[in-house]
Amino acid sequence: MNRIYIEQLSKHIGKEVTLRGWLYIKRSSGKIKFVVMRDGTGLVQGVIAKSEKSDELFAKFEELTQESSFIMKGKVRKEDRAPGGCELDVSDIQIMQIAKDYPITPKDHGVEFLMDRRHLWLRSSRQHAILRVRHHIIKAIREFFDDGGFLLLDAPIFTPAACEGTTSLFETPYFDLGTAYLTQSGQLYGEAGAMAFGKVYVFGPTFRAEKSKTRRHLTEFWMVEPEVAFSDLDDNMDLAEEFLEYIVQSVLKHRMPELQTLERNTTFLSNVKRPLPRITYDEAVEILRKQGVTFEWGNDIGGTDETIVSEQFDRPVMIHRYPAETKAFYMKRDPKNPKLSLALDVLAPEGYGEIMGGSQREDDLDVLLQRIKENNLPQEAFEWYLDLRRYGSVPHSGFGLGVERTVSWICGLDHVRETIPFARMIYRLTP
């Protein structure tokens, strides 16, 4: 059977079709009735006009409520007044189930109310647009790496120890082996993959028990992390900007209707083309001081300061060579200035802040051992990782891109909670 969906309805003008879906909204004007169906792919308005057969249809129309499931038959007609370009002259309605008191009405609702009903909120057109853009971004990420010769390397979710720092880990009992932790990053495993396959990317959910309560934080979020052997910081930045350009331009090419639904101004997105500006941490500090911010060298650049720096540019900006003190143990120091790490952050414009973070990794066994000691990390847990430096160590680098922050920025949202079907936050575990 060849199922017809609303999305392709304009290809069936003049034909009798059967549509299956849910009632989005209905309107009535005496002897003519309008029934808007959604089927997951789009919306179409069915028209029931007064006729010899309309008494039965009018009765069915009266029964239908918002989100009731039904089957609608009729002839597709070109209609310039309709948003999708066509309408359905309804000849039959078969009700499957009547929804009683659907809680989400077409009017305003608060965040808590909607998040409590996220499983239903997903049905609204705005959420459809966001999750379609999310899907496309993930598709573009996979295309970019798959076509670029990268191997997809799935890292474990259960890990024995922290990748970065020991705070903010979710713990879970693990049989006789004690405690397992949910992964914060697949990076260390990505490095093993890079030494095995040359170029890999890890893509999966990551978990951070940070008690952050902001528009940019989830406790469970998706991250894509490429890792490349024989790659230094400059190579890493080349890859990062090519990658970001690919994603954004692909969304602009394929998901413009969704961005329009979201009323997204795409000026800044169109600017996401190579080369992206690259500034050092020192230069960023200089920008901040010129803007009148008192900033002490060595501090991390916080949210407000990120915005001030990124406002100086019309596209995402890369900041590199951060003070080593604030960065992770596995990042390589700058040979020209050991106070600096060969680290990299990418800040999205319009106040969206950090969407990517990466570095060239420390490839010298002795230096890495020393860093582990300095950070009071348990060396036993990292023996396998140290093996990567014992057996054919090479310069290598990589970065991580946060999927939800990227979706939030591209869609122009004010919170990441709408970028994932079911958000996990410090005070939200349901639905």
Next chain:
RNA sequence: UCCGCGAUAGCUCAAUGGUAGAGCAUGCGGCUGUUAACCGCAGGGUUGCAGGUUCGAGUCCUGCUCGCGGAGCCA
């Protein structure tokens, strides 16, 4: 953990310390082209919880609970 804001009808919000109200939603009625349709009528309240001040508290005070935004930390 800290700072700030908030909680009133199913939902979104009003209400000088003095009779708790509107829009939407729901129900009933009307309308042959509506686009979050429109018009009329109706039902709908333990003002988050526990105390206190006052002749009188949705409103002022104290504590608690929950939510929202931010800081730190981060993608």
